[in-house]
Structure formats: C-alpha cells, structure tokens
C-alpha cells in the first residue's frame with residue numbers, strides 16, 4: 001500500500017486544483033455561450049436526479065411589484081434568529097428591541113441544521129448578486145436574498161405540511177416578541193428607491209404617552225380602553241360576521257386637547273405599530289392602494305387633520321368657485337386668469353386622492369388586507385367633514401377630545417407634580433368649571449419653569465393662566481349668545 005506524506009498530498013491537491021481551473025477556463029473560453037447554458041442546465045438536472053435531497057427557496061422579495069418584503073421570508077428569518085444564534089458560526093448583529101440588546105441572525109452563505117420530529121434539515125442563507133456591470137448609486141440595493149431549505153426526499157410530506165407550518169408559527173411569535181415597534185411614514189413618490197422598494201420609511205416608535213397619563217373624563221377613557229380590548233380579542237368574531245378585522249376612530253376637538261397623545265396611547269396599549277399617512281404627498285388612488293398593501297397587521301393607521309389633508313369637503317370647493325366667480329365679476333380679468341393659472345399649477349402638484357379613494361381605503365375591498373388594524377382620523381373641525389366620511393360604520397367610534405375639566409386636571413397634577421391634593425385645588429376647581437382651557441395649556445403651566453420651582457408656584461402659575469382664560473372665555477360666550 002502506498003502512503004503519501006503530507007508534502008506529497010499538498011502537491012497532488014495543488015495540481016488537481018490547477019487542472020480544474022485550467023479546464024474551467026477552457027470551458028468558458030472555447031465552448032459557445034448557448035452550449036454552455038445547455039450543459040449547465042442539464043448538469044443541474046442530472047445532479048438533482050442523482051441527489052436524494054429536495055431544496056426549497058424562499059425569496060426576500062417576490063416578483064410582484066405590489067408585494068413588499070415576503071412575509072414568509074420574514075417569519076423564517078425570525079425563526080432562524082431564535083435557532084441560528086446557537087449553531088451558526090458567522091452571525092450578523094443588529095440592535096434588538098429598544099436598542100438594549102443585540103439580536104443575532106445568520107450571515108450570508110451560512111448554513112445551520114435543524115431537527116424536527118427526528119428529521120434533520122439544513123437552512124442556508126444566500127444572496128444573488130446581479131451580474132450587470134451597471135454602477136448603482138445605492139450599493140446592495142439589487143442583491144436578492146433568499147433562504148434555502150434542504151431535506152431528504154423521504155420527508156417531503158412531513159416538511160411541506162407540518163414543519164413549515166411550525167416554522168411560520170414560531171417565527172411569527174418570535175417576530176412579535178422581538179419586534180421594535182415602529183413609526184412609519186409614507187415616502188414621497190420620487191424617493192422610493194431609498195428604501196428598497198418600500199413605500200414607507202420608519203423610525204423607532206418611542207412615544208411615552210399612555211392612558212394613565214392622558215387627562216380626560218375617566219368614564220370615557222374606560223370606554224375607549226374596553227373598546228380596544230374587545231377589538232384586539234375579536235378575531236374570530238369579525239370572521240364570523242364576515243367583516244374585515246379593523247376599527248375606525250374619529251378623534252375631534254380643538255388643538256392641544258390630546259388627539260395625537262391619544263393615538264400614541266392606543267398604540268402603546270395594544271402594542272401596535274403606527275403608520276402616519278401623509279395624504280398630501282400621496283399622488284393618487286393607485287399610490288394609496290400601494291401604501292395600504294404594505295401596512296402590516298397589528299397597526300394603527302393615522303391620518304391627521306383630515307380636513308386639511310384633502311379637498312374632501314363639498315363646501316370648501318363651493319367657496320373656491322364662488323371666490324373665482326367674484327373675482328371675474330369684478331372685472332379684474334387679468335388678475336383672475338393669473339390666479340387661476342397659479343391654482344391649476346398648484347392643483348397639478350397637489351394630491352389627487354379622491355374621497356372615494358379614501359373611502360375605499362377605509363371600508364372597500366382593499367381595506368381587508370392585513371387585518372387587525374385601527375384607522376384613526378383626527379380633525380379640529382368635525383362639522384366640516386363630508387358626511388360620507390363620518391357616517392357610522394366607517395368611523396366606528398367618534399371620540400370628542402375637549403377642554404380640560406377638574407378630573408383631567410387631577411390626572412395632570414399627579415403626572416406632572418406628583419400631587420394628589422393641595423389647598424389650592426379648591427380654587428382651581430372653581431375656576432376650571434368656568435373656563436375653557438386645553439390640557440396642553442394646563443400641562444404647560446404645571447411644568448416647573450426653573451429648577452427651584454415647587455408645586456405651589458406651579459399651581460399659582462396655573463391659577464393665573466386660568467384667570468386670563470376666564471376673561472377671554474367670557475366675551476366669547478356672550479358673543480355666541482347674541
């Protein structure tokens with residue numbers, strides 16, 4: 001028997017590798033492209049005929065333009081996060097929830113094994129780098145990542161039915177546990193490319209508002225909290241009655257009464273993401289639909305100041321028309337045309353989302369995508385909205401956020417000053433009943449202005465503000481009576 005020394009072994013290996021490279025170079029150089037393709041294709045088929053393994057790939061992005069990141073890919077990623085960090089040797093680290101800890105996932109071209117009911121399988125993460133020589137401005141944006149699952153032919157049935165379901169379920173659970181809640185906003189249509197095809201960009205959502213810190217009528221508050229709890233537990237119920245699992249809220253009231261804070265409190269309470277939809281930058285209904293499709297479940301979709309976002313109100317359009325007519329009548333034809341041109345130009349640039357597009361968004365066929373979703377509209381002028389928008393069924397619940405009363409003040413005093421009672425509370429109680437002051441104003445006055453300020457000074461500042469507000473409220477009330 002011949003024994004090779006280590007040196008000889010290296011020489012043999014080296015020369016074999018050399019031969020392979022020469023053959024490969026000749027193959028590429030002398031065999032025409034068509035035949036090469038042909039050989040590679042049938043080579044693959046031949047190999048897979050011989051191989052006892054089945055491979056399934058899961059792409060990060062599908063070919064469908066409408067679809068965003070593939071859900072299956074995301075759940076597998078989450079599943080592998082919980083598995084691969086123990087087995088894989090090359091890991092990618094990302095900041096985890098709340099930036100406190102790192103979350104590890106498999107790096108590209110890494111392989112891990114998994115076991116399911118005694119069956120062994122292999123997961124690998126790969127990417128396709130496009131061969132094109134074009135230079136892109138955003139490197140990496142064309143790379144296509146995918147996961148590959150390999151297992152023995154024998155277990156086809158088990159894997160495709162039970163195992164993959166198990167992966168998806170566990171992945172979803174891990175995803176929800178690990179996710180850092182996000183605040184999304186829609187990109188302007190011309191800078192979509194920055195976000196790998198996604199029409200939303202996001203930041204971490206960290207608003208501290210909760211229902212405890214929200215000053216409002218306690219009965220109303222409880223009603224809203226109960227409503228949210230019922231909603232979040234009603235998946236089966238919505239299915240039974242044949243409705244999309246979503247709920248619409250209309251928050252209305254003067255500025256500074258806590259509408260935006262309420263939305264943050266809702267999202268924090270239900271552990272949902274927020275999608276802040278800026279309608280004025282949405283070009284048209286088609287774009288609205290694209291945005292809608294990418295909204296995941298467990299989210300609050302917010303359209304703030306709906307009356308300002310769109311020319312939705314019949315009244316306002318009429319006002320515009322009559323204004324134009326007036327201008328014409330006055331004979332200032334030149335000025336009028338100039339104004340008109342300007343308006344047309346502005347109109348071209350402004351959003352073309354229509355009321356019907358928006359209604360479709362709320363309760364049309366498109367609204368059912370995603371599920372488990374709150375849609376919240378806010379406005380300062382509820383009376384100016386088109387009745388089509390505010391009718392029951394569209395906005396399931398109308399919530400009025402109004403001026404601060406004594407109950408509200410007590411919540412704020414507890415939050416801001418840690419006070420449950422104080423001799424000055426009585427004076428404040430009396431003044432509160434007679435004045436209209438927003439919670440934002442009360443809050444502002446309760447904040448210590450300098451380091452040395454104590455509770456008494458803050459309360460006195462509030463009393464002064466209340467007295468000023470009282471003077472302002474009185475003439476207003478008289479005017480309205482007249």
Ligand SMILES: Nc1ncnc2c1ncn2[C@@H]1O[C@H](COP(=O)(O)OP(=O)(O)OP(=O)(O)O)[C@@H](O)[C@H]1O
Nearest residue numbers: 213214215254255256257258259260261439440443
């Ligand atoms: N009901 C409230 N409870 C506690 N804090 C409040 C409340 N309302 C307002 N505030 C305080 O006032 C600030 C402004 O409130 P917020 O932005 O929620 O008002 P808004 O109703 O959304 O106003 P706008 O109509 O101008 O958007 C908040 O930062 C919050 O601290």
Ligand SMILES: [Mg+2]
Nearest residue numbers: 259260261304
């Ligand atoms: Mg607001």
